[in-house]
Amino acid sequence: MQVQTHVDIHSEWGIVAARQAGRKLAREIGFGSVDQARITTAISELARNIYLYANRGQIKIEEVTASGKRGIKIIAVDEGPGIKDLRRVMEDGFTTSGGLGAGLPGVKRLMDDFNLHSELNEGTTITATKWLR
Amino acid sequence: MNPFIRDIILEHKEEIMETWLVEIKKFRSDDLLQNISDTMYENTNREFVNKLTHTIQKDKDEFQDDLIQFAERLIQLGWPLNYITRGLQEFRKITVEALSDTGENYCKSIEFFQEIENWIDDIVNLLVNQYSGSWENTVFLQKMALKELSAPLIPVFDNISVMPLIGTIDTERAKLIMENLLDGVIEHRSQVVLIDITGVPVVDTMVAHHIIQASEAVRLVGAKCILVGIRPEIAQTIVNLGIDLGKFPTKSTLKKGIESALEMTQRQIVEIEE
Numbered sequence: 496m497q498v499q500t501h502v503d504i505h506s507e508w509g510i511v512a513a514r515q516a517g518r519k520l521a522r523e524i525g526f527g528s529v530d531q532a533r534i535t536t537a538i539s540e541l542a543r544n545i546y547l548y549a550n551r552g553q554i555k556i557e558e559v560t561a562s563g564k565r566g567i568k569i570i571a572v573d574e575g576p577g578i579k580d581l582r583r584v585m586e587d588g589f590t591t592s593g594g595l596g597a598g599l600p601g602v603k604r605l606m607d608d609f610n611l612h613s614e615l616n617e618g619t620t621i622t623a624t625k626w627l628r
Numbered sequence: 629m630n631p632f633i634r635d636i637i638l639e640h641k642e643e644i645m646e647t648w649l650v651e652i653k654k655f656r657s658d659d660l661l662q663n664i665s666d667t668m669y670e671n672t673n674r675e676f677v678n679k680l681t682h683t684i685q686k687d688k689d690e691f692q693d694d695l696i697q698f699a700e701r702l703i704q705l706g707w708p709l710n711y712i713t714r715g716l717q718e719f720r721k722i723t724v725e726a727l728s729d730t731g732e733n734y735c736k737s738i739e740f741f742q743e744i745e746n747w748i749d750d751i752v753n754l755l756v757n758q759y760s761g762s763w764e765n766t767v768f769l770q771k772m773a774l775k776e777l778s779a780p781l782i783p784v785f786d787n788i789s790v791m792p793l794i795g796t797i798d799t800e801r802a803k804l805i806m807e808n809l810l811d812g813v814i815e816h817r818s819q820v821v822l823i824d825i826t827g828v829p830v831v832d833t834m835v836a837h838h839i840i841q842a843s844e845a846v847r848l849v850g851a852k853c854i855l856v857g858i859r860p861e862i863a864q865t866i867v868n869l870g871i872d873l874g875k876f877p878t879k880s881t882l883k884k885g886i887e888s889a890l891e892m893t894q895r896q897i898v899e900i901e902e
Contacts, residue, residue: 507798507799510798511796514829514830528861529860529861529864529865531861532830532861532862532864532865533861533864533865533868535829535830536830536831536832536865536868536869539830539832539834540832540833540869543832543833543834587870594833594834594837595833595836595837595840595871596833597833597836597869597870597871598832598833598869600870601833601868601869601870601871604868604869604870605865605868605869
C-alpha cells in the first residue's frame with residue numbers, strides 16, 4: 496500500500512499545507528505525538544528551504560514498508576540553484592541566508608534515514624525517512 | 629445583437645428553455661448541489677433561464693444590474709460557480725443545436741456562431757467576475773481579521789506583559805510580532821515579557837530564529853523575555869534541531885513563567901490568611 500501526497504511549494508502557504516499533509520499521514524501510520532512533531536518539523540524545514548532558495552518545488556510524502564517495518568518518507572524536490580558545498584551545508588551553524596543554519600543537519604537528526612543529492616544549477620532532491628518503532 | 633438572431637431565439641425560446649431545464653436537472657447529482665431543496669433548485673433554474681432570455685431583449689446596462697443581483701443572491705446562498713458555468717455552457721449548446729435544426733441557412737454560418745459565443749461569453753465574464761470579486765473580498769477580510777488576532781501584547785501586572793502566539797508563524801507575522809513586542813514593551817513599560825508558544829503547532833528553525841531575534845531586540849530596549857508554553861514534543865524537536873535557546877530563560881507553562889516574572893520584579897503572590 497502506497498499513499499502518496501504531493502504538495503507544490505510556491506508560497507509560504509505551501510509550507511503549511513505540506514506540514515498538515517505530513518502530520519495527517521504520520522498520524523494514520525500510527526506515529527506518536529513526539530514523532531509526529533519531528534516529522535512535521537522536518538517537512539517544515541525542507542519546504543522552507545525550497546521556498547527560500549529555489550522559490551518553487553515539490554514535497555512528496557508517502558508511506559513505505561521495508562523488512563516488515565512501516566515508515567513515512569518525505570521527498571523534497573526542486574530545480575533551484577543547487578547546493579555548492581555539500582559538506583558544509585551539513586555542518587551546524589552554516590547558513591547562507593542569515594538563519595540559524597540548523598535546518599539540514601537538524602532534519603538529519605529528526606529523521607532516521609537521510610539522503611541528499613544536489614547538482615549545481617540543476618536542483619536538489621532530499622529524501623528523508625522515519626521508521627515506526 | 630443581430631436582430632435576426634434575436635428574433636429567432638425569441639421564437640424558439642420555449643423550446644430552448646424546456647430542453648435546458650431537462651439538461652440542468654442532470655447536474656443535480658453533482659456534489660455541491662445536493663443539499664438544495666428540489667423546489668428551490670427548480671425555481672432558481674427557471675429564474676436563471678428567464679434572466680438569460682431577458683438579456684437579448686434589453687440593453688446591456690439594464691440586464692447587467694439584473695444579472696449582478698441574481699449572482700449576488702446565488703453567492704450568498706452558497707451555490708457553486710460550477711452551476712453557473714456549466715449551466716451557461718449547456719445553454720449555449722442547446723441554443724445552437726435548436727437553431728441549427730430550424731433549417732435556416734444563416735444559422736449554420738460562422739457569423740451566427742460567433743454572435744451566440746459573444747452573447748454567452750459576456751454573461752459568463754460578468755458572473756465569474758462577480759464570484760471571484762466576492763471571493764477576493766472574503767480573503768481580504770479574513771486576512772485583516774487574522775492580522776488583528778496576530779500578535780497582541782497583554783499587560784497582566786505592572787511591568788509584566790504576555791504575548792500569546794497561536795497558529796503558524798510566517799515571515800509577515802514574525803515581523804508583526806517583533807513590532808508589537810517592542811512597541812508594547814515601551815508603551816506598558818514592561819520589564820518582563822512572556823512569549824507563550826502553547827498554540828504554535830510547529831517550531832522549526834525559522835520560528836526559533838524569529839523568537840530569538842525578538843527576545844534579543846527586547847533585551848536591547850531594557851526588558852527581559854521568558855519563553856513559556858513549550859510542550860514536551862516541541863522541546864524534543866528543538867533539541868534534535870540543535871537550536872540553542874540557552875541564552876534566555878524558558879518555562880513549561882505560563883503560570884510558572886508569571887511566577888518567575890514576579891520574582892524578577894521582586895514580587896510574589898501570597899494567599900491571604902483569614
